[in-house]
Amino acid sequence: MQIAYVYGSKWPSEGPAGSFCTFTCHGLANNTNENIYLFASKNTDKDINEVLKNYYFLEPLSNLKIKLVDDSAMIGRVTKFYIKAFNKIRKLIKKNKIDAVITRKTGFLPYMYFLKKIYGVKIFFETHDFYLDMNRRDEDDRKKKELFEKIFLPKVDGIITHQINLRNLYKEYLPQQNYCVARTGIREVIKVDNSFENEYLGYIGSLKKRKKISDILYALARVKNEDLKLLIVGGRNNKRVDEILSLAQDLGIRDRVKVTGWVSRKKVEKYLKMMKIGMVPLADSFFNRYLTSPMKIFNYFSHGIPVIGTDLPTIREIVTDKCGLFYEHDRIDQLVYAINKLDSSEEVYNKFSNNVVERAKELLWDERGKKILDFINS
Known part of the structure; x- marks a missing residue:
């Protein structure tokens, strides 16, 4: 065909x-x-x-x-x-x-x-x-x-x-x-050794307010492990970057938050290797409930990184209970609990991480191409 x-x-x-x-x-x-x-x-x-x-x-x-x-x-x-x-x-x-x-x-x-x-x-x-x-x-x-x-x-x-x-x-x-x-795909799966020892919660993508990045900041200020930091990969809008850093300052965690600005694909790969947990906070809206399929999830999965996201159908169907944890919209206490759980022990963390690697193998771009071809030929 x-x-x-x-x-x-x-x-x-x-x-x-x-x-x-x-x-x-x-x-x-x-x-x-x-x-x-x-x-x-x-x-x-x-x-x-x-x-x-x-x-x-x-x-x-x-x-x-x-x-x-x-x-x-x-x-x-x-x-x-x-x-x-x-x-x-x-x-x-x-x-x-x-x-x-x-x-x-x-x-x-x-x-x-x-x-x-x-x-x-x-x-x-x-x-x-x-x-x-x-x-x-x-x-x-x-x-x-x-x-x-x-x-x-x-x-x-x-x-x-x-x-x-x-x-x-x-x-x-x-x-x-x-x-x-036919789901959004992953180019290749690269399992990062000892990622449990990484110090960063990771976020990749837009800094628009509907992305609810503020949820991560509020949670970071309350987690047990004060050595955990937040790495935000993205940021074209300087005003929005300043707002995020200002909130971090108000919460007393400015020294634990890094915003890279917009970076090349090659640098995204570099930053993924530094992440411990991938964050997917989203507002509860029509777009996020029905339409989105966040590329950041597939970025995290490509490196075996467990995910924590807002409990929306579009996130849950990709991540599944085996590959991450979820929190209800605006429930920062649940987000704090999820971070603490994934950060609690290497055994708990690796269980999720290994599941992510297996799940990622089902989500390769070649698998997407095969599914579409089969559909068109049927």
Whole structure:
């Protein structure tokens, strides 16, 4: 099965979506001898294989074809990309080089539907959001996306989700549709020796207030082990960094909190090796309850790091009771208890850490690619 995967945003990019699409397509290509095409907006003049090696740390594959579309324009850039990608895919279909099309872009659904109607190719929607019923959301500016999903999702050959909760949400509205749950992946599993001896609670990612990083600070001020510290990997917004450090100062733990600022992928790997426990605090919201699949969990899992997260369905289904502990939203006392428990003994810690390594082996990008291929071929 030859597949075109339409991403649409800039490639390469620092955002998680660019990594997600690149690793997904690499996983697809690694599970077939046929060609996998990734269509993205041009953001480099460098050699594609050089970018794969040095930016994404992936081994280039002869059947992974990155098709970068020059969509530079003052206005209408997205529409320009869709039209150019549509025409390129159409030409490949005519040459019998594409059998199926996947997109994660709601705006590309009409174009994909026309490809199915005209040429008979299979079409699939990979969803990371939900617009079918905007009454469930706190926004009112996505009516076009809501309309597109209502019109075109019943017509696609299948919907791919990255977690069960999102699949179940769509099934409430489209119970007859075909679904595939293919989780966000891990590139490789690297077990860090003696990570119980590490001194850092770790957090990777955005510092937005809905991430509830303050929960970790309040808990750190109350844990038994005063040698524990907090390593925050991220921070583009200087104002938000200052707010976090100011709170640490007020709590008397400023000397135990380090914020790196935004760092390269290579440095993320370095910091992961310094972490003892991976933290996933989240506010209880529609997005966090139904849509998110935090990449930080997969980062932690790739190094055998046990996780403590807010007790939300989206976190619990990935982490499971064997790989981490959970606390109710805004229950700092429960968070303190969870940290103390994982930090209580090497025996307790290693039990969780070993389970994380085994769980991580089920979540590799290649496994994701295999699952999607099986779904498309079924």
